[in-house]
Amino acid sequence: MNATNGKVIAIECLRYDPQTDDAPHYETYQVPFTDDMSVLQGLQYIKDHLDGSLTFRWSCRMAICGSCGGMVNGVPRLSCETFLRDFYPEGLRVEPLTHFPIQRDLAVDQTDFLVKLRSIKPYIIPEAPKPVTEGTFLQTPQQMDEYYQYSQCINCLLCYAACPQYGLDREFTGPGALALLHRYNADSRDAGKAERMELVNADEGVWGCTLVSYCSEVCPKSIDPARAVNQNKVESTKDYFLRFVAPRRNG
Amino acid sequence: MQIIQSDVIIVGGGGAGLRAAIAASERDSRLRVALVSKVVPMRSHTVAAEGGAAAVTRGDDSLQYHFEDTVSGGDWLCDQQAVEYFVAHAHEELVRLEHWGCPWGRQPDGHVNVRYFGGMKVPRTWYAADRSGFHILHTLFQTSHKYPGIKRYDEYFCVELLVDDGHVRGVLAIEIATGEFVVFEAPSVVFATGGVGRVFRSNTNAGTVTGDGMGLAYRAGVALRDMEFMQYHPTCLLGTGILMTEACRGEGAVLTNKDGYRYLQDYGLGPLDPWPRPKAMELGPRDRLSQAFWHEMKKGRTLETPQGPAVNLDLRHLGAKKIHERLPLIAEAAKTFSGVDCVREPIPVCPGVHYMMGGILTNVRCETTLPGLYAAGECASVGIHGANRLGSNSLTELVVFGRVAGEQAAQFALAAPRRAGSVLRQAQPVADALLGMLRNTEGERLAAVRDEMRLSMEKGAGIYRTQEHLEETCRKLMELRSRYAKGIKLDDRGRAFNTEWLTAIELRNMLEVSQAIAHSALERRESRGSHQRLDHEKRDDVNFLKHSLACRRGDEVPRIDYMPVTITKSSPRARVYGGEGKQVVLT
Numbered sequence: 001m002n003a004t005n006g007k008v009i010a011i012e013c014l015r016y017d018p019q020t021d022d023a024p025h026y027e028t029y030q031v032p033f034t035d036d037m038s039v040l041q042g043l044q045y046i047k048d049h050l051d052g053s054l055t056f057r058w059s060c061r062m063a064i065c066g067s068c069g070g071m072v073n074g075v076p077r078l079s080c081e082t083f084l085r086d087f088y089p090e091g092l093r094v095e096p097l098t099h100f101p102i103q104r105d106l107a108v109d110q111t112d113f114l115v116k117l118r119s120i121k122p123y124i125i126p127e128a129p130k131p132v133t134e135g136t137f138l139q140t141p142q143q144m145d146e147y148y149q150y151s152q153c154i155n156c157l158l159c160y161a162a163c164p165q166y167g168l169d170r171e172f173t174g175p176g177a178l179a180l181l182h183r184y185n186a187d188s189r190d191a192g193k194a195e196r197m198e199l200v201n202a203d204e205g206v207w208g209c210t211l212v213s214y215c216s217e218v219c220p221k222s223i224d225p226a227r228a229v230n231q232n233k234v235e236s237t238k239d240y241f242l243r244f245v246a247p248r249r250n251g
Numbered sequence: 252m253q254i255i256q257s258d259v260i261i262v263g264g265g266g267a268g269l270r271a272a273i274a275a276s277e278r279d280s281r282l283r284v285a286l287v288s289k290v291v292p293m294r295s296h297t298v299a300a301e302g303g304a305a306a307v308t309r310g311d312d313s314l315q316y317h318f319e320d321t322v323s324g325g326d327w328l329c330d331q332q333a334v335e336y337f338v339a340h341a342h343e344e345l346v347r348l349e350h351w352g353c354p355w356g357r358q359p360d361g362h363v364n365v366r367y368f369g370g371m372k373v374p375r376t377w378y379a380a381d382r383s384g385f386h387i388l389h390t391l392f393q394t395s396h397k398y399p400g401i402k403r404y405d406e407y408f409c410v411e412l413l414v415d416d417g418h419v420r421g422v423l424a425i426e427i428a429t430g431e432f433v434v435f436e437a438p439s440v441v442f443a444t445g446g447v448g449r450v451f452r453s454n455t456n457a458g459t460v461t462g463d464g465m466g467l468a469y470r471a472g473v474a475l476r477d478m479e480f481m482q483y484h485p486t487c488l489l490g491t492g493i494l495m496t497e498a499c500r501g502e503g504a505v506l507t508n509k510d511g512y513r514y515l516q517d518y519g520l521g522p523l524d525p526w527p528r529p530k531a532m533e534l535g536p537r538d539r540l541s542q543a544f545w546h547e548m549k550k551g552r553t554l555e556t557p558q559g560p561a562v563n564l565d566l567r568h569l570g571a572k573k574i575h576e577r578l579p580l581i582a583e584a585a586k587t588f589s590g591v592d593c594v595r596e597p598i599p600v601c602p603g604v605h606y607m608m609g610g611i612l613t614n615v616r617c618e619t620t621l622p623g624l625y626a627a628g629e630c631a632s633v634g635i636h637g638a639n640r641l642g643s644n645s646l647t648e649l650v651v652f653g654r655v656a657g658e659q660a661a662q663f664a665l666a667a668p669r670r671a672g673s674v675l676r677q678a679q680p681v682a683d684a685l686l687g688m689l690r691n692t693e694g695e696r697l698a699a700v701r702d703e704m705r706l707s708m709e710k711g712a713g714i715y716r717t718q719e720h721l722e723e724t725c726r727k728l729m730e731l732r733s734r735y736a737k738g739i740k741l742d743d744r745g746r747a748f749n750t751e752w753l754t755a756i757e758l759r760n761m762l763e764v765s766q767a768i769a770h771s772a773l774e775r776r777e778s779r780g781s782h783q784r785l786d787h788e789k790r791d792d793v794n795f796l797k798h799s800l801a802c803r804r805g806d807e808v809p810r811i812d813y814m815p816v817t818i819t820k821s822s823p824r825a826r827v828y829g830g831e832g833k834q835v836v837l838t
Contacts, residue, residue, distance in 0.1 A: 019747050036490055036558075036588075048698035052742030052751040057294075059457040062493045062584055064385055065294045081587050103428055104748035110291060114405070122393035124352040136349040138361030144354060151354050151386065155293050180393075187352060 008032050009084050010091035011042050013054060016102050024102070026093070027051075033084045039094065040068050040079040043106075056106035063220055066156035070106050071095040076158035076218045097161040099170075113157055116173050120181040120199060125192025143188040150183035150228055152221045159215035159225050165208050172208040173199065175215035175225035182228035185235075197239045206232040252675060252682065254434045257285040257402070258664040260422055261441045261657070262409050262464060264292030266384070266646065267628030268443035269391035270653025271660065275441075276400040278661035284401045285435055287424055289408040289459065289753075292392045296445050296457040297649065300384020301496035301580060303376035304650075305643035306341035308365050312373035314338045319821065321644060324370040324536050325608075325637020326780035327796065327823035328477065328816055333615045333634040335819065337644075337651055344650040345377050353390040354379050356577075366577075366838055367501040368642040370536040370828070372529050374501075374838055376643040381496050381580045387646060407433065408753050409463060411681045412440065412471045412624070413674045419623030420670065422467075423678045425685075427753065430746025432682040436674055438667035439623045439660040442468060443653065446607045446629040448481075450765045451712075452705040454604035455487055455494040464630040466760025468611045469767065473619050474800040474812070476632040477609030478764070479772035479782045482640055483714050484605035485540035490558035491588050492603045495581055497642040500533040502577050503837050504566040506540070507597070508552040514562070516829075518543040525834035535828045538639040538781040541602040545714045556599060563597035570594075602714060606645060608636040608781065609771075612800065617656035623663060627656035634798075634817070638780025688755060689746070694738030697755050700731050704758075704765060707731075712769050717785045721773040728766050729808065735762060736806075767801035767809050774811040775799060792823050 008030050016024035029046045037045075040058050047054050056079075058068040063081045072082050073092055084092070100108035130137070159175040160166050166174045173181075181200065185193045199205050206229050213226040259275045261268045264286055272286045288295065307317050317338040322329045349355055349363065356364045356378050367374045379386035395401055404424070411423040413434070421436035444464025448456030469475050486495040486506070500506075508514045513532065516523050520535040520543070527534060544562060547553050553560035566574055566581075571594045574582050578593075585591040585598045611626040613619050613633050619626055627633070628649050635648060704727075711724025735758065743751040777791035778784050800812040 017745065017747065019745065047751070048696070052697065053745075053749075055743075055748050055750055057290075059290060059294050059459050060296065060299045061458070061491075062299060063587065064382070064580070065296075065298045065457060067290070067294045107748060109428075114291065117393075118396050121396070123397050124350065124394075126350070130350055132343045132346050132350070136346050136355075136363055139357055140361045141357050141359060143361070144357060148354055151352075151389070152382070153389075154298075154385070155389075184352070189350070189352065 007088065009042070009088050011046065012091065012093040013106065014095040015105050017104050018102065035085045037084050038080050039072055039082045039084060039092070042084050043079060043094070055104040064154060066154035069097050069156045069158050069161070071098055071161065076161040078156060078158070078220050081220065097157055099161050099163070099167045100157070110157065112170060113155065113160065113176065116177040117180065120173070120177050121192055121196055122180050122184060124184065124187065124190050125195065126189065127191040137189045139188050146188070147183045147186035149223050150179045150186070152223050153179055154221055156220060158218045158220060162214040162218040164212055165210050169208065171204040173204050175229060178206060178232065179223060179225040179228040182232055197235070200232050201236050201239060206236055252432050252434055252678060254436055254674070255285065257283040257435060257437045259439050259441065259660045260285045260287060260435050260437045261443060262287050262422060263295070263443035263445060264288030264290070265295030265443060265445055265628065266297035266387055266391060266649030267653035267656070268441070269395050270650045271441045271443055271627060271657030272401045273391070273395055273398060274654040274657030275661040276398040278658050279665060280400050282400055282661055282664060285404060285437065286401055287404045287407045287409060287422065287435060289406060289427070291405045292403070293389055295388060296460050297384045297388040299457060299494065300646055301381040301494060302368060302498035302501065303366065303378035303383045303643050304345055304387070304646035305368065305375050305641070306345045306377060306647060307338065308342065308363065308375055308377070309373060312375055316372045317341070317375060320370055320372055321635060321641055322637070322821045323826055324641040325639055326790065326826055327821070328637035328779060328798065330634025330817040331819040331821060332817045336615050337635045337648065340651045341647045344647065344654065348387060348390055348650065351390050351394040353386050356380065364838060366498060367529065367534060369497055369500065369534050370530055370641045371534070376501065378498060381498055381578045384646060409467065410685060410756055411678070412467045413677050414471050414621065415670065415672065415674065415677065417622065418670060419621060420674045423681055425753070428748055430749055432678070434674055434678050437664065439625065439663040441656045441660045442611060442624070442626040442630050443628045443656070444630045447761065447764050448604045448607070450704060450708050450761045450768070451604035452709045453492050455484055455492050456604070461757040462760050462764040463757065464626065465611055465764050468619065468624065468626065469763060469803050471621060472803065473621050473624065474612045474802050475609060475764070475767045476612040476798050476800055478607070478767040478801050479775050479799060480608035480638050480780060481604060481712065481768060482537055482606040482608060482781050483541035483602040485537055485544055485602050486564050486600040487603035488585065488589055489556060489561045489599040489601055493584050493588055494605070495564055495585070495598055495600050497537070499564060499566055499578060499581060501837070502573065503527060503569055504564055505533055507563045507565055508547050509554045510552065514547050514552065515540065515543055518546065520829040522829070527837055528832040528834055531829045531832060536639055536641060539828060541714050542783060544602050554599060559601060561599040561601050564600045565597040566593045567595065567597065606640055608638065608640050616659050617652055618659060623667070625656040625660045627652040638782060685756060688739065689741060689744050689752060691738040691740050694740035695734060697739050697741070697751065697758060700735055700739065701758055704728065704731055704762060708765055708769070712772050715783050715785050716772055718773065721769055724769045725766070725773060725808065728762060728769060732762050735759065763803070770809050770811055771799040771801050796823060
């Protein structure tokens with residue numbers, strides 16, 4: 001490992017154990033660091049050497065598993081691709097993702113997102129069953145482009161922490177799940193749009209979005225959930241008017 | 252203690268576990284399938300696989316070619332019956348993933364495209380840019396929501412396989428959020444718990460890759476097979492271990508040393524021209540490329556950097572368009588984690604531990620020697636990788652053998668009589684012992700033992716091995732096991748979400764699986780595939796054309812047994828790469 005050149009940074013972490021603590025508090029740790037060290041590596045240093053009870057999730061450390069989201073100086077970030085050098089010498093404050101219940105310290109309860117993910121029917125609903133022996137669907141690169149960016153969601157929940165509407169109303173389906181809903185609706189292999197439009201149209205669907213677009217700004221994969229949501233506002237409007245002229249396919 | 256009844260328990264929610272869960276549920280939708288994972292499935296390490304999945308697809312390819320590439324790639328230690336099954340079922344499983352929504356790369360006419368990988372005669376790697384594992388995992392995870400029979404238990408950490416009178420009865424787990432013990436009871440259990448790369452210091456693996464299932468099966472008396480075969484991936488981002496996929500080279504990237512020289516031509520992978528051609532130069536297999544790096548380093552021809560020796564992975568001639576279309580994650584990761592713009596500069600890389608070829612011994616039906624226990628994916632040794640895995644075979648393995656394991660486990664559960672008697676008798680003492688760890692008032696820090704293990708494994712069981720260094724590692728591992736047994740002192744004494752406690756339990760498995768690796772390596776006095784001995788440089792088919800079996804002996808070192816290799820149609824011969832060949836067009 002590199003020499004740290006004597007550089008030390010203060011990392012202030014929110015600590016909270018709902019079992020034993022009345023309220024969250026902060027603890028500050030002095031962490032020696034090198035310029036290539038991420039915030040996650042700073043947290044790992046604390047856990048290994050200073051305080052083994054500091055609790056946080058992490059896994060791939062390469063910004064693809066979506067485990068290590070948190071608030072870094074108030075901004076939703078993946079801790080593995082946020083670097084300590086950018087906060088030197090002032091130091092930084094690390095907190096759990098906002099808008100979610102804290103399970104312990106920096107780990108939040110992800111259940112609400114998982115329920116919402118299930119609700120959008122996140123799978124291909126084919127027009128008719130297709131046996132594997134018939135081979136693949138044909139899908140041109142242009143058809144792929146229709147949904148491809150929305151399939152890049154790593155479920156890190158930064159967009160939920162960024163969404164003021166979700167902060168106000170936990171019923172709102174939210175940017176991540178709505179982007180995934182759009183991912184399936186826009187896929188040429190899928191015929192489940194009608195089933196999903198009920199959720200799109202509902203109170204907790206796209207109309208909950210107030211177009212702040214902070215979700216798109218914080219997305220670590222440069223997906224534009226706000227665009228997906230607003231495309232679905234158009235779809236929802238069309239769907240609303242079509243109801244008067246054509247009967248629904250699925251009741 | 253809560254007891255949850257089900258029919259099939261799947262441990263692990265990565266690609267193999269999810270595929271197994273779906274297969275079990277499709278076998279009979281009434282089966283109660285419990286999918287138990289220490290992380291929410293989309294966090295599993297399958298997510299980090301990049302390059303793609305192999306299946307015979309083009310008209311100029313054949314099952315015979317895929318078989319031959321795999322068997323010679325594995326230096327003839329593959330079980331050929333398993334390889335035959337694997338190559339024959341690869342394509343249908345990738346088609347199934349396509350039907351479920353996997354965004355495989357396409358040709359302009361809408362057909363799936365394929366790319367070259369190392370050791371491949373014909374291109375047969377299906378890819379979703381360089382996020383193939385991510386897309387496979389999310390496709391399977393999202394598709395699993397269609398099956399009401401699958402009940403997920405996210406963030407439950409398995410600590411013991413429950414066995415009664417020679418039959419599997421279930422698993423003991425800790426619900427991470429509360430720290431409460433839970434018994435999952437079922438007649439069949441599938442382990443799909445992934446690899447064990449975290450026992451080495453420098454590796455491409457996620458923090459979760461700690462050999463849990465291998466450790467639990469081993470403790471239950473199941474042998475671990477071919478554990479000496481640990482694959483070093485030749486191209487990891489310097490200083491981070493982040494994987495720079497083989498697909499870079501499949502798309503045309505080259506490797507150069509500090510003089511700008513394509514050094515692979517000096518190590519049996521040349522000549523340089525015509526280039527590109529299959530199974531030559533940068534399209535050679537991983538073991539040979541990692542070994543070539545080691546020799547370059549010894550010759551002083553690697554780049555010296557503050558983060559250690561490196562060579563250059565050069566993508567510049569591919570151009571920005573191709574890089575961003577085919578290798579976007581590589582470009583992003585090189586930029587974020589090393590500050591390198593790979594369109595304009597080469598990426599400094601070095602080898603890192605990547606993949607365990609061995610694992611829990613199974614037959615081609617994914618059955619272990621313990622009735623009711625199945626294994627699939629990296630934690631298993633079904634026998635297709637031999638002494639060196641070919642790139643793109645492991646993602647396909649997840650779905651081909653994940654399905655087999657799920658179907659077999661379902662079949663077993665449907666036929667199995669319900670066993671009487673309580674499983675708590677076995678579970679309670681295990682739980683009590685683990686709770687005792689929370690009360691240790693003396694002992695070492697967890698990280699101290701873990702870090703010594705990793706360094707020792709790297710030193711003794713790295714790319715090149717010797718008896719002397721392996722013996723030193725074996726001694727060190729025994730010492731660490733006894734230090735661990737004396738006590739690890741945890742800062743965290745609570746039960747709810749105590750990740751320090753869980754990490755300490757993982758370390759127990761890691762120390763034992765490390766012993767299986769080191770002792771298997773010590774006993775194999777030959778060089779084959781990824782296992783290279785400086786003191787036994789030649790492959791020795793007379794004495795070592797056989798699988799090793801590491802068998803646990805309590806607190807003692809493992810016993811190393813052997814079993815024959817199944818050979819159906821390819822007898823061992825010299826393993827040759829490079830040489831003459833026709834230039835090809837990279838797709």
